[in-house]
Amino acid sequence: MLEVRDLSTSYGAVRALSDVTFTAATGEVTAVLGANGAGKTTLLRTITGLVRAQGGSATYDGRELTRTAPELMPGLGIAHVPEGRGVITELTVDENLRLGGLGRGGRVRSEDLERVYALFPALADRRSALAHVLSGGERQMLVLGRALMAEPTVLLLDEPSLGLAPRIVAQLFELVQSLVVDQGLTVLLVEQNARSALSIAHRGVVLSLGRVVVDERADVLAEDDQLRHAYLGF
Amino acid sequence: MTVRRILVQPVVLAALGVVVIVLVLTAVDDFRSVQLTQMAYLGIAAGGLTVLTGLNGQISLGHGALMAVGAYTTALLLQDDEPMLPLLGVLVVATVVTLVVGAAIGVAAARLHGPYLAGATLALAVAVPGIALYFGDTLGGEQGLRVRVPDAPGWVLDAAYFVTGQDLTPSKYVAFLGWGTLVVAYLGLAHLSRGRVGRRWRAVRDDEVAAEVAGISLGRARVSAFVVSAAAAGAAGFVMALSVRLAAPSGYSLTLSLTLLTAVVLGGLGSLTGALLGAALLTFLPQVVTDAGVSAGLDDIRAAELAPLIYGLVLVAVILLAPAGLSAVSAPRGTGRAGPPRRENPHEHSAQAAAQEVGRHDRRPHLVGPGRRLRRRRPQ
Amino acid sequence: MQQFVNTVLGGLTIGMVYAAFALALVLIWRSTRIVNFAQAPMAMVTTFIALQIIEAGHSYWLAFAAALVAGLVLGAVVERVLIRPVEGKAEINAVILTLGLFIVLHALASVVFGNRYRSFPAAFGIRGLEVGDTTIALTGFDIFTILAVLAVMGLLVLLFRFTDLGLRMRAAAFNQEVARLLGVRVGRMLTLGWALASLVGSLAGLLIAGGSLVHPGYMDAVVVYGFVAAVLGGLDSPAGAVVGGLLLGLSLSLVSGYVGSQLVALAALAILMAVLLLRPQGLFSQARERRV
Numbered sequence: 001m002l003e004v005r006d007l008s009t010s011y012g013a014v015r016a017l018s019d020v021t022f023t024a025a026t027g028e029v030t031a032v033l034g035a036n037g038a039g040k041t042t043l044l045r046t047i048t049g050l051v052r053a054q055g056g057s058a059t060y061d062g063r064e065l066t067r068t069a070p071e072l073m074p075g076l077g078i079a080h081v082p083e084g085r086g087v088i089t090e091l092t093v094d095e096n097l098r099l100g101g102l103g104r105g106g107r108v109r110s111e112d113l114e115r116v117y118a119l120f121p122a123l124a125d126r127r128s129a130l131a132h133v134l135s136g137g138e139r140q141m142l143v144l145g146r147a148l149m150a151e152p153t154v155l156l157l158d159e160p161s162l163g164l165a166p167r168i169v170a171q172l173f174e175l176v177q178s179l180v181v182d183q184g185l186t187v188l189l190v191e192q193n194a195r196s197a198l199s200i201a202h203r204g205v206v207l208s209l210g211r212v213v214v215d216e217r218a219d220v221l222a223e224d225d226q227l228r229h230a231y232l233g234f
Numbered sequence: 235m236t237v238r239r240i241l242v243q244p245v246v247l248a249a250l251g252v253v254v255i256v257l258v259l260t261a262v263d264d265f266r267s268v269q270l271t272q273m274a275y276l277g278i279a280a281g282g283l284t285v286l287t288g289l290n291g292q293i294s295l296g297h298g299a300l301m302a303v304g305a306y307t308t309a310l311l312l313q314d315d316e317p318m319l320p321l322l323g324v325l326v327v328a329t330v331v332t333l334v335v336g337a338a339i340g341v342a343a344a345r346l347h348g349p350y351l352a353g354a355t356l357a358l359a360v361a362v363p364g365i366a367l368y369f370g371d372t373l374g375g376e377q378g379l380r381v382r383v384p385d386a387p388g389w390v391l392d393a394a395y396f397v398t399g400q401d402l403t404p405s406k407y408v409a410f411l412g413w414g415t416l417v418v419a420y421l422g423l424a425h426l427s428r429g430r431v432g433r434r435w436r437a438v439r440d441d442e443v444a445a446e447v448a449g450i451s452l453g454r455a456r457v458s459a460f461v462v463s464a465a466a467a468g469a470a471g472f473v474m475a476l477s478v479r480l481a482a483p484s485g486y487s488l489t490l491s492l493t494l495l496t497a498v499v500l501g502g503l504g505s506l507t508g509a510l511l512g513a514a515l516l517t518f519l520p521q522v523v524t525d526a527g528v529s530a531g532l533d534d535i536r537a538a539e540l541a542p543l544i545y546g547l548v549l550v551a552v553i554l555l556a557p558a559g560l561s562a563v564s565a566p567r568g569t570g571r572a573g574p575p576r577r578e579n580p581h582e583h584s585a586q587a588a589a590q591e592v593g594r595h596d597r598r599p600h601l602v603g604p605g606r607r608l609r610r611r612r613p614q
Numbered sequence: 615m616q617q618f619v620n621t622v623l624g625g626l627t628i629g630m631v632y633a634a635f636a637l638a639l640v641l642i643w644r645s646t647r648i649v650n651f652a653q654a655p656m657a658m659v660t661t662f663i664a665l666q667i668i669e670a671g672h673s674y675w676l677a678f679a680a681a682l683v684a685g686l687v688l689g690a691v692v693e694r695v696l697i698r699p700v701e702g703k704a705e706i707n708a709v710i711l712t713l714g715l716f717i718v719l720h721a722l723a724s725v726v727f728g729n730r731y732r733s734f735p736a737a738f739g740i741r742g743l744e745v746g747d748t749t750i751a752l753t754g755f756d757i758f759t760i761l762a763v764l765a766v767m768g769l770l771v772l773l774f775r776f777t778d779l780g781l782r783m784r785a786a787a788f789n790q791e792v793a794r795l796l797g798v799r800v801g802r803m804l805t806l807g808w809a810l811a812s813l814v815g816s817l818a819g820l821l822i823a824g825g826s827l828v829h830p831g832y833m834d835a836v837v838v839y840g841f842v843a844a845v846l847g848g849l850d851s852p853a854g855a856v857v858g859g860l861l862l863g864l865s866l867s868l869v870s871g872y873v874g875s876q877l878v879a880l881a882a883l884a885i886l887m888a889v890l891l892l893r894p895q896g897l898f899s900q901a902r903e904r905r906v
Contacts, residue, residue: 048795050795088793102797353651535729539720549714553714
């Protein structure tokens with residue numbers, strides 16, 4: 001269980017998060033929704049320590065995360081997949097995946113690599129290609145596969161659907177859903193594409209100007225016309 | 235009001251400066267006046283460099299080489315007992331020749347930034363002494379060219395006696411020439427940097443994109459800053475040649491270029507007063523430090539290296555401890571600053587991104603404004 | 615003809631050294647976006663350490679090894695203490711900082727070791743090879759120089775291509791934030807990168823010094839040549855730096871042999887300006903355009 005409590009931070013004079021509180025239950029998808037600039041990305045970055053928290057906490061299985069160095073996240077079973085896909089374009093597909101596997105410490109096992117390639121057959125064909133040449137969808141698969149190499153228990157996904165064709169988005173979300181069902185992953189899914197996100201989420205948390213304005217079951221949120229119009233724009 | 239500010243202030247300062255210079259040069263002996271001449275030529279070159287680096291954000295490690303251009307031009311014109319030009323003419327020619335060389339370099343340099351520009355000008359500093367060696371017949375090779383400083387004209391001697399009550403010695407004559415050049419050069423630099431041209435330089439330094447949007451030609455602003463700065467280096471070379479009475483490659487080594495950069499950083503990038511202060515430090519500190527070194531038991535040659543050691547340490551310390559403290563750059567004063575407006579980000583998201591950029595490192599201000607980070611790729 | 619052969623051979627040998635030095639600059643540029651102008655005096659200091667050891671009566675190889683270790687340590691300390699605070703800041707800060715370090719090391723070396731010219735021994739003969747009646751200007755030490763640089767390059771390729779550590783170092787160089795999230799200790803990797811680069815720079819210093827004279831300024835021009843070589847290759851590419859070094863060594867050797875050795879630095883300046891203005895992404899890079 002990932003518990004976020006009264007989390008606050010700011011950039012200079014700009015308050016980016018104010019007392020954000022919610023819980024992401026184990027084995028569920030929690031969607032974090034909201035407009036551009038609502039603080040969604042900052043929330044993930046603050047949880048994993050890329051941005052310093054100025055108040056509050058984020059704990060996973062009792063362990064405080066915000067004051068733990070980002071480098072230690074893979075060891076704690078937490079994979080943060082950053083916005084903008086975050087593939088290292090100068091490395092090959094294989095090297096990107098291996099790098100993910102190194103995160104937990106120790107050597108990379110080839111069966112882990114094969115497991116990921118089995119999950120993403122498109123990547124298997126391009127093992128030694130530079131990540132630079134991959135399409136947007138392939139890059140998203142690569143970062144997801146790379147995160148899975150460290151066998152995480154929590155997946156923090158930042159706007160995975162950004163810039164992808166609807167068909168690819170559907171595939172991607174299907175895959176995330178199957179990971180949750182099959183492996184019991186806990187997923188925190190930051191999305192602007194609220195409709196798609198809510199289709200696989202158990203809970204929805206809506207941020208506005210750095211505050212939690214709605215924290216509700218996903219199916220309820222998706223059907224409440226007033227909430228949808230006010231915050232989600234569909 | 236503003237017109238008065240722009241015109242009156244530097245002129246008044248300059249007039250006061252002239253009075254102080256006359257008083258000081260009258261009071262000191264020949265040895266000190268040679269030192270003061272050194273301060274003048276370092277000050278002129280550092281003044282030029284401070285305009286380039288402080289106001290326009292370009293760096294040059296090649297100003298020693300530009301001084302060499304001015305010095306060699308001066309030396310070539312002052313080979314005979316009967317010089318073909320009066321000294322003032324020599325100064326003008328030395329300045330113009332260096333200006334032309336500076337323009338050629340500036341056109342190339344305007345397309346470079348940061349480490350690339352530093353590397354290119356470093357190459358210039360290393361390359362130029364070789365030219366004097368290669369054309370040894372004309373430029374005197376390793377020994378260099380002797381400079382015959384013409385005697386002061388009779389009316390100057392009379393005037394000097396009338397004002398100061400002493401005979402004008404040759405080294406004092408050169409000291410007066412040097413400081414006269416400095417006053418004129420600083421007046422020119424101050425005038426330029428306070429006016430339209432200076433605003434353009436600062437605008438380009440602060441934010442290239444905004445400057446371009448406001449209709450400023452980046453290339454022209456950069457080249458003009460380099461040209462002005464080179465002209466100052468040429469004038470400095472003229473004074474140095476007169477004072478040392480020699481133009482030789484060893485005088486214009488990489489060390490001189492790095493020394494000038496030190497003066498500019500010590501004085502606080504962007505201020506002429508600072509550049510002059512830096513020049514004073516570079517002139518008078520070495521003797522103090524070297525004496526201390528000798529009395530601590532070092533031999534002369536080693537003791538002479540203590541001064542550069544201190545410059546280097548101070549340079550490092552300034553960057554690490556007080557990048558804003560010495561710089562008028564990161565906190566521009568309100569007056570005289572009318573560049574294009576800073577870009578505002580109505581979009582919270584991009585403001586966030588920019589803030590994250592800052593948040594990742596500590597919040598100490600940069601030596602040069604944040605514009606460098608917001609740079610856009612220019613189509614080639 | 616013989617002169618031409620000798621000029622070319624000399625150019626290739628010195629080109630290997632420039633390649634090594636350019637490689638050192640590229641390693642640092644790739645990971646921290648800083649051109650380490652202090653690389654030259656850093657290499658000079660380690661060469662003087664070797665010279666002190668040799669003059670104290672110890673073997674050349676002990677001194678050689680000590681200089682390389684000193685380079686490694688010096689690089690790590692410089693990154694940790696001086697460079698870390700300016701990483702990611704305005705680029706002019708790092709430029710001024712490395713120049714400050716340049717002046718400091720120069721002056722320090724003059725105070726500690728004196729600034730007269732001192733001769734540095736070579737490990738192998740410095741007489742040319744004799745082929746039939748003619749003497750080729752390729753000495754035993756030249757061959758050692760070429761082999762030493764090739765060996766170091768080979769080791770670096772092994773490290774970066776085939777080890778987990780090398781993969782982590784590359785990740786840290788290319789994308790610090792993503793690397794951190796994947797568990798890479800980016801700070802340590804950068805320190806290690808500077809240390810390795812400084813070691814390679816020290817090797818270049820030792821190879822230039824061998825069989826010739828050293829003084830505190832003997833590497834100053836080499837930092838310019840290394841920079842030009844690195845820019846020829848695109849500044850981002852280790853392979854480009856090596857090719858750039860060889861090309862530059864060859865060109866400068868030709869200038870020195872047929873025009874005049876005094877103009878070598880001017881030729882380097884001309885080559886640098888031509889590359890920066892005509893092909894700023896470097897001669898061999900297919901990569902995207904680059905802002906210089």
